[in-house]
Amino acid sequence: MSRPERGVQFAKSIKVIDWLKTEVLDQIATLFKGIHYANQHMIIDSLSSLAISVYVLARRMGFSFRELDQAVSQKLREHAREGHQLEEWYGDLSSLDDYLNKR
Structure with a gap:
């Protein structure tokens, strides 16, 4: 891989990690809304999305x-x-x- 390609890959990795961090925060906000409205579907959906985001974030960070x-x-x-x-x-x-x- 040439040097410019590595730079693009690095920038892309940083962007994906930042996006995943916002996904985690978004799912926490959705979870709180679900709890506030006692919406079971919203709660389980946000919890499952949060778990997925955490696992993928860990993987993108090298774990x-x-x-x-x-x-x-x-x-x-x-x-x-x-x-x-x-x-x-x-x-x-x-x-x-x-x-x-x-x-």
């Missing part, structure tokens, strides 16, 4: 999907060990870790 999954599992176990309130009250963190490890 594999597996690396992100492993980091999430590690973070879940760490928070559960430290007595995070969501774990103490509901067991959500260990439940999510179990689910992710079984897929």
Whole structure:
């Protein structure tokens, strides 16, 4: 690949990362609207879009999907060990870790 082509690819990568960051923010705003209006379709749609955007953003930044999954599992176990309130009250963190490890 010639030097100008590498420059174009670099600029394109930066632009895609910036676009994905705005997608994450947009989906958070949509999630909040869905919660405000108690719109289940809007909530699940924005949550799924947010998850997709996060995974693709991680990939565009040089991390594999597996690396992100492993980091999430590690973070879940760490928070559960430290007595995070969501774990103490509901067991959500260990439940999510179990689910992710079984897929």
